Amino acid sequence: MTTTAPPATPPDESTPAPPRTSWALLRNAWRGLTSMRTALVLLFLLALAALPGALLPQRSLNQRLVTQYFADHPTLAPLLDRLQFFGVFAAPWFAAVYLLLMVSLVGCLLPRTVEQLRGLRTPPVVTPRNLARLPHAAQRSVAEPVVDVEERARGRLRGWRTRWCDEPGEVRTVSAERGHLHEIGNLVFHLSLLGLLVAFALGKLFGYEGQLIVLSGGGQFCNTGILGYDSFRAGLRVDGTDLQPFCVRVDDFTAAYEANGQPASFTAAIGFQTAADVAAGTATWRQATLAVNHPLRTDGSRLYLLGHGYAPRFTVTYPDGQQRTGEVQWRPVDQTTLLSEGATKFARPGVTDEEQRRTTQLAVTGLLAPTSSGGQVVTSVFPALDDPEVAVDVLRGDLGLDDGRGQSIFTVDRSKLDTGELTRVARKNMRPGDEITLDDGTRLRFDGVRDWVSLQVSHDPAQLWVLVSAIFVLAGLMLSLAVRRRRFWVRLTPDAAGGTRVELGGLARTDRAGYGEEFDRLTAAVLGTRPDDDVQESRKTEDGP
Amino acid sequence: MNDVVLAIYSDRLFMAAVGVYVLAMALHAAEYAALRSAHEPAAVPVAVGGSASTEGETGAPPPPDAPVPGRPVRSRADRFGGAAANLVVLAALLQLGSIVTRGLAADRWPLGNMYEFTSAVCLAAVVAWLVVLRRVPALRAVALFVLLPVVILLFLAGTVLYARAAPVVPALRSYWLVVHVTTITVSSGLLLVPGIASLLYLLRRSSRGGALVDRLPSAAALDRLAYRTTIVAFPLYTFGVIAGAIWAEAAWGRFWGWDPKETVAFVAWVVYAAYLHARATAGWRSGRAAWINVAGLAVVLFNLFFINMVVAGLHSYAGL
Numbered sequence: 001m002t003t004t005a006p007p008a009t010p011p012d013e014s015t016p017a018p019p020r021t022s023w024a025l026l027r028n029a030w031r032g033l034t035s036m037r038t039a040l041v042l043l044f045l046l047a048l049a050a051l052p053g054a055l056l057p058q059r060s061l062n063q064r065l066v067t068q069y070f071a072d073h074p075t076l077a078p079l080l081d082r083l084q085f086f087g088v089f090a091a092p093w094f095a096a097v098y099l100l101l102m103v104s105l106v107g108c109l110l111p112r113t114v115e116q117l118r119g120l121r122t123p124p125v126v127t128p129r130n131l132a133r134l135p136h137a138a139q140r141s142v143a144e145p146v147v148d149v150e151e152r153a154r155g156r157l158r159g160w161r162t163r164w165c166d167e168p169g170e171v172r173t174v175s176a177e178r179g180h181l182h183e184i185g186n187l188v189f190h191l192s193l194l195g196l197l198v199a200f201a202l203g204k205l206f207g208y209e210g211q212l213i214v215l216s217g218g219g220q221f222c223n224t225g226i227l228g229y230d231s232f233r234a235g236l237r238v239d240g241t242d243l244q245p246f247c248v249r250v251d252d253f254t255a256a257y258e259a260n261g262q263p264a265s266f267t268a269a270i271g272f273q274t275a276a277d278v279a280a281g282t283a284t285w286r287q288a289t290l291a292v293n294h295p296l297r298t299d300g301s302r303l304y305l306l307g308h309g310y311a312p313r314f315t316v317t318y319p320d321g322q323q324r325t326g327e328v329q330w331r332p333v334d335q336t337t338l339l340s341e342g343a344t345k346f347a348r349p350g351v352t353d354e355e356q357r358r359t360t361q362l363a364v365t366g367l368l369a370p371t372s373s374g375g376q377v378v379t380s381v382f383p384a385l386d387d388p389e390v391a392v393d394v395l396r397g398d399l400g401l402d403d404g405r406g407q408s409i410f411t412v413d414r415s416k417l418d419t420g421e422l423t424r425v426a427r428k429n430m431r432p433g434d435e436i437t438l439d440d441g442t443r444l445r446f447d448g449v450r451d452w453v454s455l456q457v458s459h460d461p462a463q464l465w466v467l468v469s470a471i472f473v474l475a476g477l478m479l480s481l482a483v484r485r486r487r488f489w490v491r492l493t494p495d496a497a498g499g500t501r502v503e504l505g506g507l508a509r510t511d512r513a514g515y516g517e518e519f520d521r522l523t524a525a526v527l528g529t530r531p532d533d534d535v536q537e538s539r540k541t542e543d544g545p
Numbered sequence: 546m547n548d549v550v551l552a553i554y555s556d557r558l559f560m561a562a563v564g565v566y567v568l569a570m571a572l573h574a575a576e577y578a579a580l581r582s583a584h585e586p587a588a589v590p591v592a593v594g595g596s597a598s599t600e601g602e603t604g605a606p607p608p609p610d611a612p613v614p615g616r617p618v619r620s621r622a623d624r625f626g627g628a629a630a631n632l633v634v635l636a637a638l639l640q641l642g643s644i645v646t647r648g649l650a651a652d653r654w655p656l657g658n659m660y661e662f663t664s665a666v667c668l669a670a671v672v673a674w675l676v677v678l679r680r681v682p683a684l685r686a687v688a689l690f691v692l693l694p695v696v697i698l699l700f701l702a703g704t705v706l707y708a709r710a711a712p713v714v715p716a717l718r719s720y721w722l723v724v725h726v727t728t729i730t731v732s733s734g735l736l737l738v739p740g741i742a743s744l745l746y747l748l749r750r751s752s753r754g755g756a757l758v759d760r761l762p763s764a765a766a767l768d769r770l771a772y773r774t775t776i777v778a779f780p781l782y783t784f785g786v787i788a789g790a791i792w793a794e795a796a797w798g799r800f801w802g803w804d805p806k807e808t809v810a811f812v813a814w815v816v817y818a819a820y821l822h823a824r825a826t827a828g829w830r831s832g833r834a835a836w837i838n839v840a841g842l843a844v845v846l847f848n849l850f851f852i853n854m855v856v857a858g859l860h861s862y863a864g865l
Binding site: 039040044050053055061200258291294456460467470471478482 | 719721780783794805811819829
C-alpha cells in the first residue's frame with residue numbers, strides 16, 4: 001500500500017529550489033489532499049470510476065460478453081479497451097483514485113485522532129459571554145436563588161463533562177459537553193474502513209480460486225497443484241506451489257426438481273481428507289455434504305458445489321476383442337432441460353504403426369437428453385435423469401489429437417470433417433444398453449449416464465479480517481450517526497429580588513439537525529419547568545445564519 | 546385454504562392497496578390545493594429560514610381559520626389531509642396483507658422476485674413516511690410527493706414486473722435471503738423518503754418552483770427530514786450490503802466480486818457517504834448536499850431496476 005505517487009513532485013535536484021518554497025508546496029499539497037473538499041471530490045471520482053465496471057461487460061466476470069461487445073461495437077470497443085474499461089477494477093486509474101482516497105483518509109484521520117485524544121483530557125471551553133447569539137438560546141428569571149438552580153442543573157447534567165466557573169458579581173456558569181462517542185465512532189468507522197481495504201488487498205495477493213469437474217460416484221481430486229484444475233485464478237503472490245493438499249472424493253450427487261423443471265436442490269455427498277490426514281496417510285475419509293449455500297470449509301479453504309451435468313459412458317469393443325471405455329463430461333446446452341452436448345474420444349489400443357494409430361481414432365459426438373421426449377429427434381423435456389437417450393454421430397479418422405493444438409473436450413475439430421480426414425461412420429439414437437456395430441466390426445455400446453459436479457476451491461486468508469473490519473465499520477458508523485457532540489451552557493446571575501436570571505445556550509458541534517428537542521428538555525429541567533412552557537422567547541432557528 | 550386461493554387473495558389485496566393509495570393521493574392533492582387557496586389571503590406565515598421554525602413546527606402555514614375565538618375549526622385542507630393520512634395507513638395494511646399472503650402462498654419469504662421486492666420497497670417507504678408524519682405532523686404537505694413515486698412503482702410492479710407466486714431457485718433458499726434482501730429492501734424504501742425530501746428542498750429553494758412549491762414545508766424542515774431519514778437508512782443499507790457479502794461468500798465462493806449489482810451498490814454507498822461528508826463541509830452543506838442525496842436515490846433506483854432488467858449478472862435470478 002505504498003505505491004501512490006506523492007501528491008507534489010519533489011523539487012528537481014539540478015535546480016534546487018529554496019527549501020522554504022518547496023516545503024510550502026508540499027505542505028499545501030498535503031493540506032489540499034487531506035481536506036474534506038478533496039475527499040468529497042475523490043469519493044465522487046470513485047463512484048464515477050466504478051460505474052463502467054457495472055455497465056460494461058468485464059473480462060474478470062465474463063469473457064464471452066466482452067467478445068460479444070467487441071463484435072457489436074467494432075469501433076468503440078478497442079477505444080474503451082485502451083482505457084481499460086473492460087477491466088475497471090484492475091485498472092491503474094481506478095487504483096489511483098482509491099489510493100489517493102486512502103492517503104487523504106489517513107492524512108485526515110491522524111490529526112483528528114491526536115486532537116481527539118487531547119480533547120478527552122481538556123475540560124470544556126469557558127462559557128461564552130453572550131449566550132443569546134448561539135444557535136440555541138433561552139433566558140428566563142426564576143424566583144429561586146442561584147444555589148438552588150445550580151443544584152438542579154448539576155443533577156440534570158450528570159453524565160456530561162462539566163466545568164463550573166465563577167464570574168464577577170456572584171455569577172455562576174457551567175460549560176457542559178457530551179457526545180465524544182460521536183468522534184470516536186467516526187474514527188473507528190474510518191480506521192476500520194482502512195483495515196477492510198487492506199484485508200481486501202491481502203486477500204487478492206494471497207488468495208486463489210480454482211474450478212474443476214469431478215465425476216460423481218467416486219471421482220477424486222487433491223488440491224496439490226494448479227494442474228489439477230480446469231481453470232485457476234491465482235493471487236499475485238500465489239504460484240501454486242504452496243497449496244493446502246487436502247483431497248476430496250465425490251460419492252454421490254442428488255438433484256431435486258419442481259414439476260416444471262425448476263431446480264429445487266442440489267446436494268453432493270462427499271468424503272474428504274484434510275491436509276493433515278493426507279500427511280498422516282489416513283485411509284478413512286471424513287463425510288460431508290455439499291450443497292448450494294453450504295460449502296465445505298477445511299484447511300483454510302472452501303469447497304463449493306457450483307453446478308452439475310451428465311457424463312455418458314460408452315464402451316467400444318474392437319474387432320480383435322479389446323475393449324475401451326470412455327466416460328467424460330458433456331456440457332449442458334440448455335440449462336432448463338440439461339440437454340447436453342459433447343464428444344467422447346477413443347484411440348485404438350495396441351496399434352504400433354503411428355500412421356494407423358492416428359487414423360483409426362473414434363469420436364462419439366452428439367446430444368444427450370436426460371429425459372428424452374422419445375421422438376425421432378432427441379430432445380430433453382426434463383432436467384432429471386429419468387429416461388436418458390443420446391443421439392450420436394460416430395466419427396472415425398484423425399481427430400487431430402496429435403496436432404499439438406489444444407482441443408476442447410466437448411467438441412471435435414470440424415475442419416477434419418471437411419478435409420475428409422475424419423468421416424462419419426454411424427448415426428443413431430441410443431438408450432442405455434443399445435449397441436451399434438460399425439462397418440469394420442467394431443461395436444459401440446451406450447452403457448449409461450453418470451452425474452458430474454463442478455466444484456470450486458476458494459482460498460482467501462484475509463477474509464475473516466474483512467468481516468471483522470466490516471463489523472467495526474458498521475459499529476463506528478452507527479455510533480457516529482447516533483451520537484451528536486453537543487454543548488450546553490448556563491449562566492446564573494442573581495437578581496435584586498433574590499431570584500436568578502438564567503441564561504442558557506446550546507450548540508451541536510457536528511451536525512445541527514436535531515439538537516433542538518434535547519436543548520428544550522435541558523432548558524426545562526434547569527428551569528424546573530415542563531418543556532414547551534414559554535421559555536423559548538429568544539430561540540433561534542437551527543438553520544439561521 | 547390452499548396456495549392458489551392465497552395467491553389470488555394476495556393479488557387482490559395488492560390491487561386494493563394500490564386503489565386506496567391512489568385515493569389517498571387524490572385527497573392529499575385536494576389538501577394541497579386547499580392549502581394553497583386558503584393561504585393566499587394570509588400572505589406571510591412562512592419565511593424561508595425565518596425565525597419561526599422550531600424542531601416540531603416545520604413551517605407549514607397555520608391554517609388561517611375563521612377568526613372564531615376559542616377552539617379553532619379544522620380547515621378543509623386539514624380534513625382532507627387527515628382523511629388521506631388514514632387512507633394511507635389502511636393501504637399500507639392492505640399491502641402488508643398482500644405481502645404476507647404471498648409468502649404463505651409460495652411457502653417462502655416473500656422477497657423472491659422483482660414484483661415482491663418492489664412492493665416491499667414501497668411498503669417500507671410508506672411506513673417510513675407514516676413514522677415521519679406521526680413524529681412531525683406539520684410535514685403532511687409532503688405526502689403527495691411521497692405517494693406519487695410509490696404509486697408509480699407499485700403500478701410498474703403490478704404490470705411489468707409481476708410474477709406468479711412460485712418457489713425460488715436453490716441459491717435463494719437460504720436464511721441470508723431473509724437477512725440480506727429484507728434489509729436492502731427496507732433501506733431502499735427508507736432512502737426513497739430523503740431523496741424526495743431533498744428534491745423538494747431544491748425546488749423550494751429555487752425561485753422557479755413558484756406557486757406549486759410554496760405550500761411545502763420550509764426548506765430547513767425538508768433538509769432536516771432528508772438528513773434524519775438518511776442517517777437511519779444508511780447504516781441499515783450498509784448492514785444489508787455486508788450481509789449480502791457474507792451470503793455471497795457462502796453461495797458464490799467469494800464475498801465480493803464486482804458483479805454489476807455489487808458494483809452499483811458500492812457506488813450508491815459511496816454517494817451516500819459523500820452526502821454525509823458534504824453535510825459537514827462548508828459550502829456543500831445545503832444545495833450540493835441535497836443534490837448528492839438525490840443522486841443517491843437515482844443510483845439506488847438504477848440498481849433496483851436497470852441492473853436487474855438490462856445488465857446480466859449473478860443477481861439476475863431476482864426476476865425477469
